[in-house]
Amino acid sequence: MGDPGTKDRLTLEELEASGSIRTGRKHILSILVENKPGVLTRVAGLFARRGFNIDTLSVGPTDDDHVSRITITLDGANHPIDQVTKQLHKLINVLKIRDLEPSETVARELALFKIAADGTQRAEIMQICEIFRGKVVDVTKRSIIIEITGTTEKVEAFERMVRPFGLVEMMRTGEIAIARGRGET
Amino acid sequence: MRAVEAVMECLKAEGVEVVFGLPGGANIPTYDALYDGGIRHILVRHEAGGGHAAEGYAKATGKVGVSLGTSGPGATNLVTPIMDAMMDSVPVVFITGQVKTELLGTDGFQEADVIGITMPAVKHSIMIQHPNEIPRALHEAFHIARTGRPGPVVVDIPTDLSRVDIPYEPITDVHLPGYQTFTEGNAKQIRQAAKALAAARRPVIYGGGGIINSNAAAEFTEFCRTDRFPVTCTLMGLGAYPAPDPQWLGMLGMHGTRAANYAMDEADLICCIGARFDDRITGKLSEFAPRAKFIHVDVDPAEISKNIPAHIPIVGDAKNVLVKLIAEYRALDTEAHRLDEWWQRIDGWQKQYPIEKSFTDSEDTEIKPQRLIQAVYEATGGDAIITSDVGQHQMWTAQHYPFKAPRQWINSGGLGTMGFGLPAAMGAAIGCPDKTVVCITGDGSFQMNTQELATCAQEGIPVKVIISNNGYLGMVRQWQELFWEKRYSNVDLGRFPDFVKLAEAYGCHGVRLTDKTTLVDDLKAAIATPGPVVVDVSVTREENTYPMISPGAAARDMVG
Numbered sequence: 001m002g003d004p005g006t007k008d009r010l011t012l013e014e015l016e017a018s019g020s021i022r023t024g025r026k027h028i029l030s031i032l033v034e035n036k037p038g039v040l041t042r043v044a045g046l047f048a049r050r051g052f053n054i055d056t057l058s059v060g061p062t063d064d065d066h067v068s069r070i071t072i073t074l075d076g077a078n079h080p081i082d083q084v085t086k087q088l089h090k091l092i093n094v095l096k097i098r099d100l101e102p103s104e105t106v107a108r109e110l111a112l113f114k115i116a117a118d119g120t121q122r123a124e125i126m127q128i129c130e131i132f133r134g135k136v137v138d139v140t141k142r143s144i145i146i147e148i149t150g151t152t153e154k155v156e157a158f159e160r161m162v163r164p165f166g167l168v169e170m171m172r173t174g175e176i177a178i179a180r181g182r183g184e185t
Numbered sequence: 186m187r188a189v190e191a192v193m194e195c196l197k198a199e200g201v202e203v204v205f206g207l208p209g210g211a212n213i214p215t216y217d218a219l220y221d222g223g224i225r226h227i228l229v230r231h232e233a234g235g236g237h238a239a240e241g242y243a244k245a246t247g248k249v250g251v252s253l254g255t256s257g258p259g260a261t262n263l264v265t266p267i268m269d270a271m272m273d274s275v276p277v278v279f280i281t282g283q284v285k286t287e288l289l290g291t292d293g294f295q296e297a298d299v300i301g302i303t304m305p306a307v308k309h310s311i312m313i314q315h316p317n318e319i320p321r322a323l324h325e326a327f328h329i330a331r332t333g334r335p336g337p338v339v340v341d342i343p344t345d346l347s348r349v350d351i352p353y354e355p356i357t358d359v360h361l362p363g364y365q366t367f368t369e370g371n372a373k374q375i376r377q378a379a380k381a382l383a384a385a386r387r388p389v390i391y392g393g394g395g396i397i398n399s400n401a402a403a404e405f406t407e408f409c410r411t412d413r414f415p416v417t418c419t420l421m422g423l424g425a426y427p428a429p430d431p432q433w434l435g436m437l438g439m440h441g442t443r444a445a446n447y448a449m450d451e452a453d454l455i456c457c458i459g460a461r462f463d464d465r466i467t468g469k470l471s472e473f474a475p476r477a478k479f480i481h482v483d484v485d486p487a488e489i490s491k492n493i494p495a496h497i498p499i500v501g502d503a504k505n506v507l508v509k510l511i512a513e514y515r516a517l518d519t520e521a522h523r524l525d526e527w528w529q530r531i532d533g534w535q536k537q538y539p540i541e542k543s544f545t546d547s548e549d550t551e552i553k554p555q556r557l558i559q560a561v562y563e564a565t566g567g568d569a570i571i572t573s574d575v576g577q578h579q580m581w582t583a584q585h586y587p588f589k590a591p592r593q594w595i596n597s598g599g600l601g602t603m604g605f606g607l608p609a610a611m612g613a614a615i616g617c618p619d620k621t622v623v624c625i626t627g628d629g630s631f632q633m634n635t636q637e638l639a640t641c642a643q644e645g646i647p648v649k650v651i652i653s654n655n656g657y658l659g660m661v662r663q664w665q666e667l668f669w670e671k672r673y674s675n676v677d678l679g680r681f682p683d684f685v686k687l688a689e690a691y692g693c694h695g696v697r698l699t700d701k702t703t704l705v706d707d708l709k710a711a712i713a714t715p716g717p718v719v720v721d722v723s724v725t726r727e728e729n730t731y732p733m734i735s736p737g738a739a740a741r742d743m744v745g
Contacts, residue, residue, distance in 0.1 A: 005668070005736050005737065006668035006669065006736060006737075007668060007669045007670055033363075034362070034363060037312070037314075038300060038304075038312065041301070041304065042304060045304055045305060049305055083487070083491060086486060086487035086491075087487055089486065089487070090308075090485070090487055091309075091363070092308075092309040092329060092361060092363050092364045093363050094363050095362055095363045
């Protein structure tokens, strides 16, 4: 039997009060895994099982063919992440996990913005693009595509600036991160 | 040799003598190799029976159990035993057949994504992608299943790959860079723990299934006796300390003794070894052992501070840590009579609330279920391997059958799987042929894997099944009575089926007992009957399991 409780009704407040401890900040988890089928599912599954919502996820190769790196960002204000890192360590295919300290980490993401722009607006958009050190990668008579690299905050700031022009669509990679200094991430 | 023949070689190299399973289309190649492979195979009647039998075998012997199933429904029938083995840390390797590789992902006949389905239920799983991988995968599976915190490993072999000729060489190493076990225990932390124990005025030792898994019952007992430490164990830890005994408080938790639960509540130091502060132990978490500091010894780092923050965490194998802890504790000067006051308090609870008085025996010949368990204890001299199913009879067995030795008590604790008892008894009987193996079950649980009586009859497995028959799903009925205003919703099973006739139909001996006065002798006679026996015992219909920590309540508010 699970916990069937009693016939007394449970209030929503009581439900919410039963949550566990949160760190209250954004976390970047850098996870080295064996490059094998199904490993991403195992990692993602651990988050899903605890009801955690992953904010961003990026997976890529490393300098070793047998090893891939998964970078996950999630909000410690919403989820207690200590338990989940311990559980991640238990996965046989997980080699190493680091919960990166934000001040000791360089994190970047790549974003592509497709903006509705006719002749009159193009110049102003390109000016904003220059301020954000973006790159124009495609132009048509009615649209422009801009590539931005930077921190999440920078990408979001650019989005706020160009949205009024008519944002057709936006693609973001999610952050990858590397530890500052000589040591390995 | 063919890949399946390499499978047999690997199993033999791992010391496997017996496997439990059922063939189907996708694992015919494996069964072809089993035909003359030199390994005993027990043909079960349902894969779940085979999975639980492998668990029972593993729990009784300490060896890795092996369970086989075909693809699709064969594999999905194994999901419950896999999860059960995960929750109770049982080393079992499950080998499933899979459709041929060209059919993978096409909804082929009897195809199921067993790796995907079982992912949250396994310690690890391996999908074979090349036949040459098979020997290494199997050895790694055994290594992972038995080391560290034991658990289930699934190896899924597509049928075409199992028919390929492969170069087989014995594997003598494993290469698992992401798999580390921490078994030694930090020496400094162990010294800290010894000092804390020496300073404690109201200590309690709280042991769990980890002690059984690490074969550390002798060390645990010795450790508890380095001083007059009060000892309690979880449901999974029963047998780790020989009961009854002056230092033994009984089981703790929801249906534990008052002495054990009150001692936890008032303790100033709780030393937890190989247990995990499960919700059935703590009750209301915020009011659990409010005055205590915690030493937590566990081989799984993820258990430390999961539910209760540990003041002195020790990651290590129970046996290794206990050996060092004993030495450290003995090296300290301890005050001889510092625990006297604590024991006076505990003795008071023990005298006031002995478990024998947790029920009132009938005045006529009616058999109370608690009395039945006491009678089984008497009839077996307390020496049998006891398996149980899940529900009231399980708690009554834990309360009224004092276990003397580890691996004597086999049940489904974490997952609480009804239908576990009979196949687990089967596996235990095959692993320990010299022991009397008794399955204590309920009429609800028993019907969830009754088909294995046929296996017992055919193989001559002499398990003695004792059904505590109250015609109810008793534990649910109890909760409905106590907490849901006695609205008995769908718990009445009536008196169906006739278990004596059922036993006979399966080729087993069946007997019905209804009289308290001759109960012990009747049980002795039934247990002495050769071969598999089913004893249907009519017990009081509406009897409750007490004492009890009500849901959401604290230990000190036990009822009954």
